[in-house]
Amino acid sequence: MEAVMMREDLKCAEEAGVQALESLYTVREKLNSAKKWGILDIFGGSMISTYMKHSRINEVEGMIEQARIRLTDFQKALRKVEVSPKLQTEISGFLTFADFAFDNPITDYLVQTKLQSLGEEVEDTIQLTEELLAHIRTQ
Numbered sequence: 001m002e003a004v005m006m007r008e009d010l011k012c013a014e015e016a017g018v019q020a021l022e023s024l025y026t027v028r029e030k031l032n033s034a035k036k037w038g039i040l041d042i043f044g045g046s047m048i049s050t051y052m053k054h055s056r057i058n059e060v061e062g063m064i065e066q067a068r069i070r071l072t073d074f075q076k077a078l079r080k081v082e083v084s085p086k087l088q089t090e091i092s093g094f095l096t097f098a099d100f101a102f103d104n105p106i107t108d109y110l111v112q113t114k115l116q117s118l119g120e121e122v123e124d125t126i127q128l129t130e131e132l133l134a135h136i137r138t139q
Contacts, residue, residue, distance in 0.1 A: 013077035016070070016073045019073070023071075027063045028122050028126065035116065045108070053111070060118075074132075
């Protein structure tokens, strides 16, 4: 009886992990799009590239919230394994304003640096989630 419950718990954890991982892959894809627009903006972009970059950033913020929810579900399913992603997308209001108002290489670079940092956090969280899923699958 206990073995059956353990298999069910592992199955639930695996399903939650797969959903979390899918959310993280979506975040990574949209974040990469924002970074590409950011590079274009740095190297001679216009207000259009600034707008597109921030449009992608806004989309990423919503996707990250969904990924956080799914990671929390995964963490609950794992019960004793701690997963605490530090996905933070807070590009300050001033930095966003400055990027539009001044639209110069310095503000573009500052935004791009934030995007790069976020990308590294997403990759770390993906790697951890993949490792946890691999561990679950070997149980």
